[in-house]
Amino acid sequence: MAIVFNPADYEELRRHGQDTYPHECCGILLGTSQAEQRQVQGVVRMRNVNAATPENRFDFDPREHLRVQREARERGLEIIGFYHSHPDHPARPSQFDLDHASWPGYSYVIMSVAQGKTGAVNSFELAEDRSHFIQEELAVAGADL
Numbered sequence: 001m002a003i004v005f006n007p008a009d010y011e012e013l014r015r016h017g018q019d020t021y022p023h024e025c026c027g028i029l030l031g032t033s034q035a036e037q038r039q040v041q042g043v044v045r046m047r048n049v050n051a052a053t054p055e056n057r058f059d060f061d062p063r064e065h066l067r068v069q070r071e072a073r074e075r076g077l078e079i080i081g082f083y084h085s086h087p088d089h090p091a092r093p094s095q096f097d098l099d100h101a102s103w104p105g106y107s108y109v110i111m112s113v114a115q116g117k118t119g120a121v122n123s124f125e126l127a128e129d130r131s132h133f134i135q136e137e138l139a140v141a142g143a144d145l
Helices: 007-020 062-074 095-100
Strands: 002-005 026-033 037-046 078-087 107-114 117-126 133-140
Touching: 002 007, 007 037, 007 078, 007 107, 007 117, 026 062, 037 062, 037 078, 062 078, 107 133
Parallel strands: 002 037, 002 133, 078 107
Antiparallel strands: 026 037, 026 078, 107 117, 117 133
């Protein structure tokens, strides 16, 4: 599987990580999904409602999640994935990420934000048995990453 961003949405994702540093950012990816590719057509910033440890954990407000899901349907889009940042840590899933990932068949985009600057951005899909993540290709239309 591959996930493809347009340049504006990719930059919005990266900017969100920088704007919330040193806390984790989180959000939802809207778009369409075909056989071997997910096409991002919207990045929706979510509030990180984790007040206890926002520097290394995030939580969505369930009502906000439902609102985004409803608005996506109204626009003819679907939720195709989720994203969050890892402040001062690599852009790869942690054990905590694996333990709390709920849905196979979605992209889980993770970006590293080191000292306030977004670095690597990687995407993963949760295996069907939920035992591990599988790295997937991440592309930006018209750009070489």
